[in-house]
Amino acid sequence: MKRRDFLTWLGVGVGTLAIANDFLLSPQAAKAMGLTGSLDHLLAQADTPDDPFTLPPLPYDYNALEPHIDVRTMQIHHDRHHAGYVRNLNKAIATYPDLAGMSAEDMLRDLTQVPEPIRTTVRNNAGGHVNHSMFWEIMSPNGGGTPTGAIAAMIAATFGNFENLQTAFNQAGASRFGSGWAWLVLDKQGNLKVTSTANQDSPLLEGLFPIMGNDVWEHAYYLNYQNRRGDYLKAWWNLVNWEEVNNRFLNAMV
Structure with missing residues (x-):
């Protein structure tokens, strides 16, 4: 459904939209329309569905990660910030049809493939899209606890114990000046490392595979x-989805 058709169907005028955009649809109204989520999310879904990149849905409800991450933060973070990276990435590559078949990850692994006029835009927005797509998946309402599976053994072998990883990871996040990410990555030699990046830079830019990031x-x-x-x-x-983190580790080791 196109954005214009969606708004016509919903019966929302421009003035009403500006007000309604700051609130969650009530569960009753959403159920009656067969929809869920905030108006921001619904509009993001309604935008140009034929674009190469789309906003992935959250794998849980907006309030599922409370009290550790509040519902309003999740709504704004996913439906506005992540959606913005997707829109900007699609806009940047729109006049470069050769890029339409490339994944965002492949663009980041070798930015020399990306035309110079849009290289910085792709770096920022493909990075934002890839980083956030991972971020939602490695959190869970049933997360937390200690690592399980092969990643647990690798963490113990690399850092000595899980608590040492937590300390190093938290330090990487706390010491990152300004905006950015803390990461647990796998390098080309198959070693785990804790690192951080600025802004929306992805570890893929440095030939590293992101196992987990905050x-x-x-x-x-x-x-x-x-x-x-x-x-x-x-x-x-308290939110880390260790099953998904372990899956990412196993996939990276293949």
Whole structure:
């Protein structure tokens, strides 16, 4: 459904939309329309569905990660920030049809394939899209606890124990000046490393595979934690989906 048709069907005028955009649809209204989520998310879904890149849905409800990440942060983070990276990436490559068949990951692995006029835009927005697509998947309402599977053994072999990984990872996030990410990555030699990147840079740019990452941009935590980034970093471990992290590790080792 195109955005224009969607708005006509919904019966929303421009003035009403500006007000309604800041609120979640009520469960009753959403159920009656056969829809779920915020108006931001519905509009993101309605935008140009034939574009090469689309906003992936959250694998859980907006409020599923509370109290560690609040519902409003999830709504804004996914439906506005991530959706913005997707829109900007599609816009950037629209006049370069040779890029339409490439994955965002392949663009990031070798930016020399991307025409120079849009290279920085692709770096920022493909990075934002890839980083966030991973981020939603490696969190779960049933997450937390200690690592399981092959990744648990690798963490123990590399860092000595899980607590040492947490300390190094939290330090990487806390010491990242300004906006960026903390990462657990696999290098080309098959070693685990903790690192961080600025802005929306992906470890793929450096030939590293992201096993797990935490977003330390202020929009990821500020509504709930304000300037207490360290508290957010500590609380985030309660959400880690170790099954998915282990799957990423196994896939990277193939």
